[in-house]
C-alpha cells in the first residue's frame with residue numbers, strides 16, 4: 001500500500017475555504033499563505049503529488065507550525081490538521097532521516113527513564129552558581145544549549161512517589177495517575193498535590209512506576225516508531241491495575257494519551273483515560289465548603305492542548321470557581337499559543353520567543369499575583385518569559401492551587 005495514501009485522503013478533506021486563517025498564530029505573525037493551515041495542507045498535497053520538492057524552504061513552513069490545533073477548532077470540514085502534519089513528518093523522516101540538534105537530543109534524554117542524574121547534575125550546577133556563570137559568559141551559546149537552559153526553572157527537590165496512596169475516608173473509586181515524564185523532577189509539588197486532592201475526594205491513587213513519556217515529543221518529531229513503543233509500554237504498565245480510570249496530570253500528555261487509538265491500530269488502555277481537570281470538574285462534590293477563599297489577583301493561561309485538543313477549557317473554569325473569591329475576568333484569561341509547543345521553543349526560538357512575549361505581556365496586564373497554567377511546557381515557557389523581565393510572579397498548576405486552598409491543609 002502507498003503509505004502516503006492516508007495523508008492524501010485526510011488532506012483532501014480541506015475545501016480551501018480559508019476560515020482557519022484568521023485563527024492561525026503563524027499566519028497572523030508571518031503573514032503568508034505558506035504559514036497558514038490551508039497553505040501547509042497545499043504544500044503537503046504538492047509534495048505527495050510530485051509537483052513540489054522538499055526543499056529547506058518547503059520544510060521550514062511545515063516546521064513553523066506550532067501544532068496548536070486552533071485551526072481544527074474552527075474548520076467546518078473537520079480536517080484533522082495535526083494528524084496530517086504528524087503523518088507527513090513521519091513519512092519525511094522515513095525518506096530522509098532527520099537529526100535533531102544537541103539541545104533537542106538533550107530534551108529527549110530528559111524525558112526518558114533514568115534521566116535523574118542529568119537533573120541531579122543540573123541542580124548541583126544551579127546551587128553552586130556555575131550554571132549562572134556559564135550563562136553570563138555565554139558558554140551555553142557556544143555549546144548550542146542556550147534555549148534549553150533558558151527554559152530550566154529553579155530545580156527543587158525531586159519526588160519519587162509510592163505505588164499506592166489510599167483514599168481518605170470511605171473510598172468512592174480507584175484511579176491511576178499518569179504523571180508525565182518530567183513531573184517528578186520539575187513539577188513535584190503538583191504531583192504531590194494531585195495525589196493529596198484525589199485522596200481527599202475519596203479516591204485510591206495508584207502510580208505504576210513503569211510508566212514512560214506519553215510519546216508526544218517523539219510523534220511530533222516524526223519518530224512514529226519510538227512513539228508507538230512508548231504507547232505500548234504505557235498500556236502495559238497500567239493494564240494489571242484494578243482501577244476505574246487513568247487520570248493524567250498534564251494537558252499535553254492527556255491529549256496524546258486520549259489519541260493513542262488514532263495511530264496504534266486500535267490498541268488502547270483497558271479503562272477510560274481522562275485529564276484530571278474534567279475528571280474533577282464532573283465529580284459530585286461534598287456539600288461542605290472544601291476550599292478557603294483566595295484573596296489574590298490571578299491570571300489564567302489556557303493551554304492549546306486543553307482548549308483545542310481536549311476541549312475542556314470550560315471544565316477548568318468550573319473547577320477554579322470552586323475556590324471562593326476567585327475572580328477571573330475575560331481580560332485575565334489568555335487562550336492563544338504561548339510558543340512552547342513541545343520542542344518548538346528549541347527548533348524555532350525566535351518565533352517561539354515572540355509568542356512567549358505576547359503571552360507574558362497579556363497575562364501581566366492585570367497585575368496578577370499568580371498565573372495559573374495546566375500544562376508544564378506552557379508553565380515553563382511563561383516562567384522563562386517572566387524571568388527575562390525580572391518578574392517573580394509564580395506560575396502554578398490549577399491542581400496545586402486547589403490543594404493549597406483546601407480548608408484542612
Ligand code: SF4
Pocket residue numbers: 013014015016017018019020021037038071074075076077078079
Ligand atoms: S478551515 Fe478547514 S477546510 Fe477551510 S481551509 Fe482551513 S483546513 Fe481547509
Ligand code: SF4
Pocket residue numbers: 023024025026027035036037040064065066067068069070071072081
Ligand atoms: S496548528 Fe496552529 S500554527 Fe499550525 S496551522 Fe493550525 S493554527 Fe496554525
